[in-house]
Amino acid sequence: MTENLEDELRLSVMRLARRMRLERDDGDLPDHQLSVLFVLLREGPISIGLLSEHERVTPPSMNRTVNAMAQWGLLNRASASDDGRRVLVDITEAGRRAAGEIRRRRAAWFSLALRELSEAERGSLGEAAVLLQRLADS
Amino acid sequence: MTENLEDELRLSVMRLARRMRLERDDGDLPDHQLSVLFVLLREGPISIGLLSEHERVTPPSMNRTVNAMAQWGLLNRASASDDGRRVLVDITEAGRRAAGEIRRRRAAWFSLALRELSEAERGSLGEAAVLLQRLADS
DNA sequence: TATTGTTATACTCTATAACTATA
DNA sequence: TATAGTTATAGAGTATAACAATA
Numbered sequence: 001m002t003e004n005l006e007d008e009l010r011l012s013v014m015r016l017a018r019r020m021r022l023e024r025d026d027g028d029l030p031d032h033q034l035s036v037l038f039v040l041l042r043e044g045p046i047s048i049g050l051l052s053e054h055e056r057v058t059p060p061s062m063n064r065t066v067n068a069m070a071q072w073g074l075l076n077r078a079s080a081s082d083d084g085r086r087v088l089v090d091i092t093e094a095g096r097r098a099a100g101e102i103r104r105r106r107a108a109w110f111s112l113a114l115r116e117l118s119e120a121e122r123g124s125l126g127e128a129a130v131l132l133q134r135l136a137d138s
Numbered sequence: 139m140t141e142n143l144e145d146e147l148r149l150s151v152m153r154l155a156r157r158m159r160l161e162r163d164d165g166d167l168p169d170h171q172l173s174v175l176f177v178l179l180r181e182g183p184i185s186i187g188l189l190s191e192h193e194r195v196t197p198p199s200m201n202r203t204v205n206a207m208a209q210w211g212l213l214n215r216a217s218a219s220d221d222g223r224r225v226l227v228d229i230t231e232a233g234r235r236a237a238g239e240i241r242r243r244r245a246a247w248f249s250l251a252l253r254e255l256s257e258a259e260r261g262s263l264g265e266a267a268v269l270l271q272r273l274a275d276s
Numbered sequence: 277t278a279t280t281g282t283t284a285t286a287c288t289c290t291a292t293a294a295c296t297a298t299a
Numbered sequence: 300t301a302t303a304g305t306t307a308t309a310g311a312g313t314a315t316a317a318c319a320a321t322a
Contacts, residue, residue, distance in 0.1 A: 001252065001260040010158065010248045011261055012270035017155030019274050020148065024195065032312075049280065056160070061313050063282065068311090085321045086281040112149045113276045114139065121269050122139040128266035129147035133258050136153040138251045170289075187303060201278050201305060206288095223298045223303040 023109045029098055032057075033069055037099040040075060040091040043114045074098060087088070161247045166253070167236055170195075171207055175237040178213060178229040185224045212236060 001009075021031075028034070032055065039054055040046065046054075052062035066089055069075050076097035080086035093101075114122060139145075159169075166172070170193065177192055178184065184192075190200035204227055207213050212233035218224035229237075252260060 001264045005264045005267055006249060006252065007245065008266035008311075009270065010245060012274055013151055014155050014158060015274040016270050017152050020152060030311085047280080048282095057312085058314060059281065060283080060315085064312075071267055083280085087281065098252045107145065107148060110273075111144060113273045114144060116276055117269060117272070124262070125147055125269055126139045126143045127262045128270075129143055129150055129189055131255060131263055132150040132154050132266075133146065134255070135248075135251045136157050138254055168288085185303080186305095195289085196291060197304065198292085198306080202289075221303085224281075225304065 004092060015120065020106050020110065023106045026056070028102060029074075030066060033074070034099065034102060036065060036069065037074065037091060037095050040089065041099055045088045045090040047088060049086075051089060069095070074078075158244045158248065158257065161244045162240060167212075170203060171212070172201075172237065172240060174203060174207065175229060175233050178233065179237055183226045183228040185218070185226060187224075187226060192276065207233070225258075240247060 004118050029037070035055060036051065039051065043054075048062055048066060049059055051066070052059045055062060057065075066075065066077065066087075070077050072094075073092055076090050076092055078090070079087050114125075117125070160175050167175070173193060174189065177189065181192075186200055186204060187197055189204070190197045193200060195203075204213065204215065204225075208215055208231075211230055214228050214230055216228070218226050252263075255263070
């Protein structure tokens with residue numbers, strides 16, 4: 001792949017992600033809360049400390065975010081049974097619903113956008129999906 | 139493309155973009171300032187109002203951000219010659235350097251990640267780049 | 277004594293409302 | 300009178316430092 005194509009790929013991924021992030025309503029959750037919900041969906045119950053590392057914020061900041069979200073019923077806090085210091089955070093049914101709404105909205109937009117492509121082009125993107133996944137994990 | 143593949147593509151794009159955004163140092167610009175620089179690079183001189191729409195913040199908020207960035211010499215403010223009310227914001231050489239640094243860091247990481255793929259796989263991604271670009275614009 | 281989380285405090289970014297300057 | 304931007308003020312989100320509880 002030429003360097004130019006590499007840049008084009010990188011930039012288009014960034015811009016497409018931004019475009020998808022914009023598929024939200026005014027009443028939706030703040031970005032950082034939404035991001036926490038997605039982590040919980042992906043990783044399951046997790047401590048405040050790990051959550052703060054994952055989201056690249058300090059533990060006090062994450063603590064505050066988690067408290068706000070617990071007040072809204074989006075997640076639960078519970079002491080870890082094996083270590084009284086740790087707090088395990090888990091998503092609630094309401095949290096799942098909130099995250100699901102955004103996900104559906106993004107998926108709906110994306111589906112429509114994909115229909116503008118040809119069958120062959122969609123096939124190319126299908127091949128690419130698994131590769132992008134691998135890159136994200138590296 | 140099956141619905142499942144559609145989801146996989148959407149999620150992998152989001153996650154790869156996040157992974158790339160993380161390629162920054164502590165001393166780097168705040169996200170919203172960086173985002174403004176990227177808009178200026180892409181769109182050239184632009185008014186405060188359009189900039190605030192593009193970044194989805196209110197005009198007073200963007201005004202503040204622009205002032206801070208002007209103080210750091212990252213951009214220039216100038217009245218529009220044809221309309222004394224409008225302010226045209228343009229990136230400076232220092233702004234270009236700051237944006238370029240992040241871009242280089244992301245490009246370097248991405249280059250390394252791509253080397254883990256086969257030649258054929260990189261070819262697939264090359265094809266996909268232009269399609270992702272088109273989706274981002276839709 | 278080290279680790280996990282919390283409280284106290286301050287700074288930054290954001291928003292709404294009210295204001296100024298220009299059209 | 301309408302529009303582009305600014306100032307005033309307040310509400311979130313974040314950070315650092317100091318503290319409490321548990322290991």
